[in-house]
Amino acid sequence: MASKPTLLVTTSTFPRWKGDSEPRFVYDLSRRLTETFNVVVLAPHAAGAKVDEMWDGMHVYRYRYAPAAWETLAYNGGISANLKQNRWNALLLPLFFIGQWWALRKLLKTYPVDTLHAHWLIPQGLVAALALWGKTTKPTLICTSHGGDLFGLQDAISTRLKCWVVQRCQAVTVVSHAMLAPIQALAGANPPPVSVIPMGTDLQQTFIPNPQVSRAANQLLFVGRLVEKKGLPYLLHALQQLLPTHPDLQLVVAGNGTAQADLIQLGESLGIGQHVTFVGRLEHASLVRLYQTSTLAVFPFVQAKDGDMEGLGLVMVEAMGCGCPVIASDLPAVRDVIRHGESGCVVTTADSAALATAIASLLADPTQRQTLSTQALATVRNGFDWESVxxxxQHCLQSTPSQPSMTEIIHAN
Known part of the structure; x- marks a missing residue:
């Protein structure tokens, strides 16, 4: 362990305990990097989580920023969603930044950090840049943008802060090609190297087809946070249009979020409540079974009013890995995952009629569904399995700015 370089990972999304249903892509990546690095993780604390623990070879610290009952800014939908749901959460922002900055400074003194990997430009990238500001000897700073921080937060102050962060990184990664132009626009005249590297999914042992399980004939599946950019209202309207000709159709909604009550009410007002089941956010085992047994997985992504939209959409990869045919909206990031007519079906964004037409077409054509799922499986295993990701x-984090390998690298998915 001592011979390995030290990687300090900062993130606002990380499982709070074993079996937690919070998104785990930062955990999965960090755990796999322990083969190469001594990995230290800094994440926000939440009620019920440990402040300091060894977990799967990582030393995980969770910083306090308020009494436990008030630590509600992160998790359960994310910071942006929690701010929109409860404006009083904005009062926690200064404490959140200060708590993270203080804990990060302490860890930088405790560990001989070689590389600091900040997930999201704001807040982690900003706090990391501030913590390193003025230091004569400091680790390499690499920031990964996941989409919400880049496409959202479009006000003048946030944009200037993002520019400041990007220009102080030695390298930046984004999770889809759709994010290249926006990140380069922030970089100014002397941009850091930019790489397109998606987050990964376990397509070897977890998100895999199960030939022993039968697929339902009329079950649609939606997986994701219940927030504006996921576009679930359009799927609910599409379901209403489909029911006269497909009266047995059912929709399973796996996820939670700030819009859940409004979405349930919308379903009732459309007269489709008995055809929609909200199952909440699920652990991997239950989610995998839904992917393996559903007829189609549908992801009607849209661009939110504040500009936020999907940076990648790993739920599509998970479904495809389980052999479930996928329909998704035609957003730029979706094109990194789906080739229309080959590995999935892409429809016009924010168009419930187009969504209903695509669903009806695939419901009526099991041969096409099988063709799409077979081709999709090969596509995602090649580009999104954790081994290759x-x-x-590892290559990006081990390289240094002076090495030729850190010239601009754009990885094709």
Whole structure:
């Protein structure tokens, strides 16, 4: 362990305990990087989580920023969603930043950090840049943008802060090609190297087809946070249009979020409540079974009013890995995952009629569904399995700005 370089990972999304249903892609990547690095993780604390623990070879610290009952800014939908749901959460922002900055400074003194990997430009990238500001000897700073921080937060102050962060990184990664132009626009005249490297999914042992399980004939599946950019209202309207000709159709909604009550009410007002089941956010085992048994997985992504939209959409990869045919909206990031007519079906964004037409077409054509799922499986295994994704992050994190390997690298998915 001592011979390995030290990687300090900062993130606002990380499982709070074993079996937590919070998104785990930062955990999965960090755990796999322990083969190469001594990995230290800094994440926000939440009620019920440990402040300091060894977990799967990582030393995980969770910083306090308020009494436990008030630590509600992160998790359960994310910071942006929690701010929109409860404006009083904005009062926690200064404490959140200060708590993270203080804990990060302490860890930088405790560990001989070689590389600091900040997930999201704001807040982690900003806090990391501030913590390193003025230091004569400091680790390499690499920031990964996941989409919400780049496409959202479009006000003048946030944009200037993002520019400041990007220009102080030695390298930046984004999770889809759709994010290249926006990140380069922030970089100014002397941009850091930019790499396109997606987050990964376990397509070897977890998100895999199960030939022993039968697929339902009329079950649609939606997986994701219940927030504006996921576009679930359009799927609910599409379901209403489909029911006269497909009266047995059912929709399973796996996820939670700030819009859940409004979405349930919308379903009732459309007269489709008995055809929609909200099952909440699920652990991997239950989610995998839904992917393996559903007829179609549908992801009607849209661009939110504040500009936020999907940076990648790993739920599509998970479904495809389980052999579930996928329909998704035609957003730029979706094109990194789906080739229309080959590995999935892409429809016009924010168009419930187009969504209903695509669903009806695939419901009526089991041969086409099988063709799409077979081709999709090969596509995602080639570009999104954790084994290949981890190797690409290892290369990026181990390189230094002076090495030729850190010239601009754009990885094709």
């Amino acid at each position: 981890t190797q690409r992050y």
